[in-house]
């Protein structure tokens with residue numbers, strides 16, 4: 001990749017970010033399209049977000065992705081938020097427009113696009129969403145916006161599921177939303193009422209992690225999504241391969257949230273096939289990280 005005196009700089013801020021695969025596929029896309037742009041990981045410690053954001057315009061940075069732990073903390077520094085970012089309460093993409101910083105969240109559209117690629121849709125579905133963290137918020141709002149029939153949010157800390165349920169109901173009063181805990185009895189109760197399960201918890205990232213849903217609660221009517229992509233097969237995905245009508249991991253969501261950011265920054269159709277190949281190659285070369 002050739003860097004010139006005029007190269008536009010894009011990047012990702014978070015802590016840590018050294019494991020991020022975003023540089024790999026964004027740089028592959030810039031290279032393929034012959035754009036004089038580059039994308040770099042920018043580690044920003046908690047407590048230094050303020051100086052980092054102020055430096056964006058001083059350093060002429062053209063656009064940023066934002067990852068854990070800054071997705072919420074970045075909001076007060078932005079000039080404007082997209083509808084999705086406002087609803088979700090988190091930003092994963094900053095577009096620089098002159099002196100203005102515009103905040104977007106492409107996680108939801110990334111998830112929905114990857115689901116469509118797998119031949120599935122949330123429309124009319126009864127969906128069990130495990131988790132109530134940042135990723136869950138993006139997926140829950142995308143499912144409600146995509147006309148899911150019913151959404152059940154199950155979280156280890158049940159109070160967080162309840163509070164997410166209330167926020168979704170405020171924006172989408174016609175969607176049925178329930179909240180519950182993630183204990184054995186809670187999941188037994190709800191798993192027969194749904195035809196899709198989406199794991200947005202970090203359970204499965206580490207080797208030896210159990211499935212968040214016991215094997216005996218999976219059935220043939222279920223399509224299972226695990227947002228984890230490294231390892232590519234969690235225990236939940238392994239069970240789903242045997243017992244359910246279909247499954248997908250989080251690789252497609254990672255790819256498509258990135259593709260949507262690319263489009264926002266450049267206004268050019270992203271070369272998704274190149275980005276996917278770069279992602280797959282990079283993942284093959286690195287062991288399971290246990291990282292988000």
Ligand SMILES: NC(=O)c1ccc[n+]([C@@H]2O[C@H](COP(=O)([O-])OP(=O)(O)OC[C@H]3O[C@@H](n4cnc5c(N)ncnc54)[C@H](OP(=O)(O)O)[C@@H]3O)[C@@H](O)[C@H]2O)c1
Pocket residue numbers: 068107130131132133134135136155156157160182200201202203205227228229250251253254255257291292
């Ligand atoms: N594919 C993608 O593009 C993509 C994008 C974003 C995130 N992700 C993945 O999504 C997962 C969550 O990310 P996040 O940003 O939402 O993190 P987060 O905000 O920290 O939320 C973590 C969630 O996982 C739950 N959890 C953590 N450890 C658990 C355990 N041992 N048992 C049960 N539940 C547990 C938490 O429950 P409590 O509330 O009870 O703590 C919370 O609901 C990660 O695996 C990440 O890699 C993938």
